[in-house]
Amino acid sequence: MSRIAATFKNLKQNNRKALIPFITAGDPDQAMTILLMHELVNVGADIIELGVPFSDPMADGPTIQRSYERALKHNISLENVLEIVAEFRKTDTETPVVLMGYANPIEAIGRQKFSVRAKECGVDGVLVVDYPPEECEEWLESLELNRMDAIFLLSPTTPERRIQQIAKRAKGFVYYVSLKGVTGSAHLDLNEVSNKLIDLRSHISIPIGVGFGIHDSVTAKAVSELADAVVVGSRIMKEIEESPREKILINISEFVGSLRTAIDK
Amino acid sequence: MAKNYNLPDMQGHFGSYGGTFVAETLIAALEELRDQYEYYRNDVDFQQEYARELKFYVGRPSPIYHAKRWSELLGGAQILLKREDLNHTGAHKINNTIGQALLAKRMGKKRIIAETGAGQHGVASATVAARYGMECVVYMGSEDMKRQAPNVYRMKLLGATVVPVDSGSKTLKDALNEAMRDWVTNVEDTFYIIGTVAGPHPYPMMVRDFQAIIGRESILQMQEEYGCQPDTLIACVGGGSNAIGLFYPYIDNKNVSMIGVEAAGLGINSGKHAATLLTGKPGVLHGNRTYLVQDGDGQIVETHSISAGLDYPGVGPEHAWLKDIGRAQYVGITDDEAMEAFDMLCRHEGIIPALESSHALAYAAKIAPTLDKDKLLLINLSGRGDKDIDTVAKASGVVF
């Protein structure tokens, strides 16, 4: 069983929901990212989503764009991101790590070569924002060959026919983008999420995470009552952006800890 | 017309290029657009309205003009200019914006958005929005807004909102990112008019189809005036829409060679250029697979050209394909060479060309002297240079 599947199985047995924080690898720097990953686990993260910086993050809002720009200022490459995961794995062999990013840095390395290397470094799943199912057969093969999960996005506008198509290919969990727009958008319609999840569950057997627009304990708790996992990204990156370097760890720890407490209540 | 050549395939692929590399959030909108366009491209009413608009609003057909004095001066092949600069709004861009705006109207979209580099596509979008009574928002890199201030003002006069984009390199590619973000957020009432043959399927195909009027007219005009077709077509390539518009109807006519001219900026070896097909590597950006100017880590690199309209790190996927199969050749022209050609056309023909088009002119000037006098070079004069006089003055050390 993959680390991701084992994590969800465990959570389910304990009647708990997953908390999946997203942080950009290399913001503010590589060393801090590794410290942050461990701290996130300490305060209750079940899976860590690591953002791979890209120069043209078309699907991301201003907060994550800026975090990518900060990371790219000191030339964080995809190889550096993999090194971060390898370093994290030296002391944490249990927490799944999912990479989230765009196609081009992967294509620059080569899909097959990347997959081998990512597995070697301890990556468990990869979500490539701009690889929709119809464009990624070869990519899926290379992930499968290296026993990593292909994480897919679903959106409020995804029609039934595509949900089925994605359900066939998705592994680990699927990531439902709870609103139209880019990462960091403001509002979240819980009613709509609730209805859509009923719909999604009739096609999808693996766990469903919900993200985009979750920004505090209240929204995190509300979403956790509907979904299997709560994904929080922009709000965390905003905290990193606004904190002085020496306060980053403690501020993120407090914030993510408060989400955990709220979800478990 | 292209009979043997039938790309892209149903998924928008030109060989291994093109496709639909976007986030799931955009897929539904693209499928809707693909289906609607598929319907209207075969709809007689739509095509008739498009033709009427091109004739009475844009002023088509644009003539083919024989630049006799300049040809004589060059002492070789004859230089013929397809005068897209004479179109309403001063460039080929309007051929496409009219087509897409008519489609938007039929799809019931009240709001159009666009990205722009030189401002020509922004102006053409603002123009059609005014013409059809739609709201218009144009995204433009803040760097480009400085370089092309008159066009920013033109868009405002036409009632459009121009939104400065401060992310990344603050140029065309970032404006395109931002327009995509707007589209994802407002997909219900908004139509995104992409200005070149880039972006996800169906854009590269749809924009090509709308620009193909350039080549279709040329075939008729050449036959009528010269009784033959040109030996070589030459066009500048930013995203590649004016070039593909001229090339596409000629693809099956193997007697006609095709040359796309990219911006070599300060020189290919300087690293400061926008010569995507000459120096780039295939990758994925802005929804399609194509050649990209990128570093070893797959990050998109800032490009440079004196002409904002060529300053783009990608290129339309169909050009990537035409390059790989050898049907078209791609070459580079530096800022200085383009400026020289700009000057020549001003002084010897009384035509102020756009700096983008000046790249095509410069390459023609390079090869014409090496060719016989009975050879015909058809150059796409994609736009007029009024928008560029500030840039040219500055480069020549002139202060107004």
Ligand SMILES: Cc1ncc(COP(=O)(O)O)c(C=O)c1O
């Ligand atoms: C006059 C003119 N020519 C050429 C271009 C380059 O675009 P494309 O390569 O799509 O024709 C532009 C772009 O703004 C332009 O304004």
